[in-house]
Amino acid sequence: xxxxxxxxxxxxxxxxxxxxxxxxxxxxxxxxxxxxxxxxxxxxxxxxxxxxxxxxxxxxxxxxxxxxxxxxxxxxxxxxxxxxxxxxxxxxxxxxxxxxxxxxxxxxxxxxxxxxxxxxxxxxxxxxxxxxxxxxxxxxxxxxxxxxxxxxxxxxxxxxxxxxxxxxxxxxxxxxxxxxxxxxxxxxxxxxxxxxxxxxxxxxxxxxxxxxxxxxxxxxxxxxxxxxxxxxxxxxxxxxxxxxxxxxxxxxxxxxxxxxxxxxxxxxxxxxxxxxxxxxxxxxxxxxxxxxxxxxxxxxxxxxxxxxxxxx
Amino acid sequence: xxxxxxxxxxxxxxxxxxxxxxxxxxxxxxxxxxxxxxxxxxxxxxxxxxxxxxxxxxxxxxxxxxxxxxxxxxxxxxxxxxxxxxxxxxxxxxxxxxxxxxxxxxxxxxxxxxxxxxxxxxxxxxxxxxxxxxxxxxxxxxxxxxxxxxxxxxxxxxxxxxxxxxxxxxxxxxxxxxxxxxxxxxxxxxxxxxxxxxxxxxxxxxxxxxxxxxxxxxxxxxxxxxxxxxxxxxxxxxxxxxxxxxxxxxxxxxxxxxxxxxxxxxxxxxxxxxxxxxxxxxxxxxxxxxxxxxxxxxxxxxxxxxxxxxxx
Numbered sequence: 001x002x003x004x005x006x007x008x009x010x011x012x013x014x015x016x017x018x019x020x021x022x023x024x025x026x027x028x029x030x031x032x033x034x035x036x037x038x039x040x041x042x043x044x045x046x047x048x049x050x051x052x053x054x055x056x057x058x059x060x061x062x063x064x065x066x067x068x069x070x071x072x073x074x075x076x077x078x079x080x081x082x083x084x085x086x087x088x089x090x091x092x093x094x095x096x097x098x099x100x101x102x103x104x105x106x107x108x109x110x111x112x113x114x115x116x117x118x119x120x121x122x123x124x125x126x127x128x129x130x131x132x133x134x135x136x137x138x139x140x141x142x143x144x145x146x147x148x149x150x151x152x153x154x155x156x157x158x159x160x161x162x163x164x165x166x167x168x169x170x171x172x173x174x175x176x177x178x179x180x181x182x183x184x185x186x187x188x189x190x191x192x193x194x195x196x197x198x199x200x201x202x203x204x205x206x207x208x209x210x211x212x213x214x215x216x217x218x219x220x221x222x223x224x225x226x227x228x229x230x231x232x233x234x235x236x237x238x239x240x241x242x243x244x245x246x247x248x249x250x251x252x253x254x255x256x257x258x259x260x261x262x263x264x265x266x267x268x269x270x271x272x273x274x275x276x277x278x279x280x281x282x283x284x285x286x287x288x289x290x291x292x293x294x295x296x297x298x299x300x301x302x303x304x305x306x307x308x309x310x311x312x
Numbered sequence: 313x314x315x316x317x318x319x320x321x322x323x324x325x326x327x328x329x330x331x332x333x334x335x336x337x338x339x340x341x342x343x344x345x346x347x348x349x350x351x352x353x354x355x356x357x358x359x360x361x362x363x364x365x366x367x368x369x370x371x372x373x374x375x376x377x378x379x380x381x382x383x384x385x386x387x388x389x390x391x392x393x394x395x396x397x398x399x400x401x402x403x404x405x406x407x408x409x410x411x412x413x414x415x416x417x418x419x420x421x422x423x424x425x426x427x428x429x430x431x432x433x434x435x436x437x438x439x440x441x442x443x444x445x446x447x448x449x450x451x452x453x454x455x456x457x458x459x460x461x462x463x464x465x466x467x468x469x470x471x472x473x474x475x476x477x478x479x480x481x482x483x484x485x486x487x488x489x490x491x492x493x494x495x496x497x498x499x500x501x502x503x504x505x506x507x508x509x510x511x512x513x514x515x516x517x518x519x520x521x522x523x524x525x526x527x528x529x530x531x532x533x534x535x536x537x538x539x540x541x542x543x544x545x546x547x548x549x550x551x552x553x554x555x556x557x558x559x560x561x562x563x564x565x566x567x568x569x570x571x572x573x574x575x576x577x578x579x580x581x582x583x584x585x586x587x588x589x590x591x592x593x594x595x596x597x598x599x600x601x602x603x604x605x606x607x608x609x610x611x612x613x614x615x616x617x618x619x620x621x622x623x624x
Contacts, residue, residue: 022566055577056562056569057530088530088563091537193534196508197541218369218400222505225403229509250368251400254334257368265367 003182003292004128006080006108008311009156011041013079016072017136018047019059021114022087024137027051030084033136036144047072050084058089065089066096069118073107080156085137086113091190093118094199099125108156108311110135113213113282116186121199123184123292129310131155132186133280133288145285152288159309164302165287167279171240171303174264177273178298179237180307183291185209192223195230203235207297209289211242211281216251220244221262228269238272238297240304243281275303315494315604316440318392318420320623321468323353325391328384329448330359331371333426334399336449339363342396345448348456359384362396370401377401378408381430385419392468397449398425403502405430406511411437420468420623422447425525425594428498433511435496435604441622443467444498445592445600457597464600471621476614477599479591483552483615486576489585490610491549492619495603497521504535507542515547519609521601523554523593528563532556533574540581550584550609552616555593587615 015037017030024030034044047068052060059065072081083090094117103126110131111119122128134140134152144152147168155162165171184201185191188210194200212220227233241263248259260276267274275297279287290310297304327349329342336342346356359380364372371377384393395402406429415438422443423431434440446452446464456464459480467474477483496513497503500522506512520539524532539545553575560571572588579586587609591599602622609616 025564025566055573056567057533088534091534091541094541189534192505193538193541195542196512197538197543199541200508221369222400222403226505226509229403229406229505229511230507231509252337254337255368261367 001127004103004106004126005310005312006106006129008159009080009108014043014045014077016045016047016075016078016081017050017084018068018072018081019050019084020065020069020093020118021059021089022057022085023051023053023059024084029141030137033140036140037136045078057087062092062096066093069093070098070101073109074101074105080108080110082136083111083115085135086115088114090115091117091193094121102126102128113187114190116190117194117199119186119291120184120191120194120201124199124201127292129290129292131288131290133286139284148284148286155288155290155310159311161308162306162310164305167287169277171275172277173299174276175267175270175274176299177238178296178300179207179272180294180296181205181207181237183207183209183289183293183295188212188220188223189215192226195226203232206236207238207240207295208232208236209240209242209278209280211244212247213245213282215247217248217257217259217262218251220247220259224262224266228266233266233269234271236270238274239270240275240278240297242278243283245282273297273299275299278304313439316415316418316438317622317624318418318441320471321392321420326355326357326389328357328359328387328390328393329362329396330380330384330393331362331396332377332381332405332430333371333401334369334397335363335365335371336396341453342449345452348452349448357390369399374404374408378405381405382410382413385421386413386417392420392422394448395423395427397447398427400426402427403429403505406433414438414440425499426502428502429506429511431498431603432496432503432506432513436511436513439604441602441604443600443602445598451596460596460598467600467602467622471623473620474618474622476617479599481589483587484589485611486588487579487582487586488611489550490608490612491519491584492606492608493517493519493549495519495521495601495605495607500524500532500535501527504538507538515544518548519550519552519607520544520548521552521554521590521592523556524559525557525594527559529560529569529571529574530563532559532571536574536578540578545578545581546583548582550586551582552587552590552609554590555595557594585609585611587611590616
């Protein structure tokens with residue numbers, strides 16, 4: 001499969017904002033995120049249905065949200081499309097997209113969390129590299145962490161390989177080894193909903209990255225078992241995990257079991273290195289990761305290194 | 313595929329109790345369930361690891377729980393095996409079972425909720441009919457609902473077809489039609505973890521039954537979308553849903569959306585009848601359903617009718 005790299009973000013870019021999943025609970029957060037982008041010299045264009053609401057947790061109907069995705073991601077005047085936030089709903093759109101048209105434009109897309117479904121579908125269907133990380137309504141609404149900010153803009157702009165990750169704490173080795181492969185994954189809860197569907201990305205020769213938020217330990221266990229039994233963990237070359245924010249809670253009155261225990265237990269299912277504590281997840285400090293780029297995962301050195309450019 | 317029917321439960325049976333998933337939070341509940349069975353004249357045998365605990369939410373290690381499943385479900389002195397309760401963990405055992413040996417004995421198994429994974433694996437691998445419904449530590453620990461009780465024992469004993477369901481309220485038509493097929497399904501959260509694995513039961517010409525407990529509406533939506541995109545909803549002949557106990561809650565501060573709305577929205581993905589309000593789920597009043605038996609689902613009459621015997 002050919003890999004489609006988006007064009008690097010220009011210094012003064014026109015950024016389109018879409019909401020393929022849930023709406024803003026507090027619209028002021030999106031306004032603050034837009035202000036941040038404008039203060040950097042960018043021009044921001046909102047998709048028509050960004051402020052819509054439907055069925056409680058959706059930013060408009062499926063038809064309207066899919067129309068926004070298609071319009072913004074094929075618009076020649078737009079340099080990049082940022083998803084305002086995650087929530088739930090991007091998987092509902094996957095049957096409604098014109099992947100050929102999306103391939104022709106190879107838009108630079110930034111999403112995270114629920115947007116994992118859209119990102120993996122774009123990777124599976126057309127090999128488009130997309131970015132998982134900081135979002136306007138989430139990270140840019142408050143004072144963005146400087147380290148997060150620096151990496152974010154470098155990831156979107158630099159035509160050179162990003163090289164080794166830089167984060168304030170070391171990664172942790174769960175299982176030793178070194179392996180290379182293209183990076184796939186995202187939010188665990190969302191990624192598992194692609195298993196057995198036409199949007200599941202092939203696992204062979206890949207490096208899988210996973211994070212999650214607010215999941216009880218038994219649920220993380222159940223999802224990792226699903227990945228194992230669906231053959232994903234046995235096929236990838238390595239696994240790296242980010243933050244498990246507010247996860248790892250006990251279910252009801254069961255005693256606490258840390259997510260780390262579950263991860264250590266499942267690690268032998270992976271034929272390669274298993275690394276944890278990547279600065280990636282539902283926390284203000286996060287590395288924005290280009291999905292689809294060739295990486296090296298290792299229990300030595302920085303842990304994760306990007307070997308190829310993410311834009312061209 | 314040949315369908316394996318278990319032998320009918322004798323009047324004075326020897327019942328083995330296993331815990332393939334989570335342990336008893338309150339062991340007194342299991343004792344009360346055992347007392348109920350003994351008062352009916354049955355002999356109860358506990359698997360060696362029923363009271364084990366491991367990792368907080370598991371009733372012992374995978375090795376020990378799988379050994380209990382194999383020992384009890386192949387023991388010629390045992391007439392039926394009841395799972396004490398659900399929780400989480402039966403999916404972890406699926407790679408560790410000797411399905412050939414299980415086919416030779418064709419044990420009468422009663423499980424529910426998390427046991428869906430074990431039941432669908434037994435159906436997928438060896439065509440064994442198993443029963444989803446009342447459990448010793450759950451329904452038999454308190455005064456069992458008389459209607460639930462009557463149906464339960466009839467389901468396990470009667471060599472005649474169970475015929476139309478009997479429940480105190482009518483089923484509700486979400487989408488009209490009449491269709492026949494073998495009954496598969498169980499707990500939605502557990503059933504979806506089989507998608508894309510070797511334990512996923514084929515969907516063609518089946519009737520799917522689903523229930524769940526404690527899931528926010530967006531999660532039910534996400535799981536139904538997963539079933540749709542994995543081709544399950546488009547392949548089955550009909551869908552019937554049970555109770556959504558404590559489900560349908562809003563996520564965070566999103567407005568409430570009833571599960572019924574999500575069900576109505578997804579119904580057109582099913583090429584056949586969609587019926588709701590079956591007396592089946594995480595409530596004291598529940599019909600015990602034999603998975604794998606040929607049924608007729610219809611928007612007319614009782615809604616669901618069992619056309620073939622569940623035991624022979």
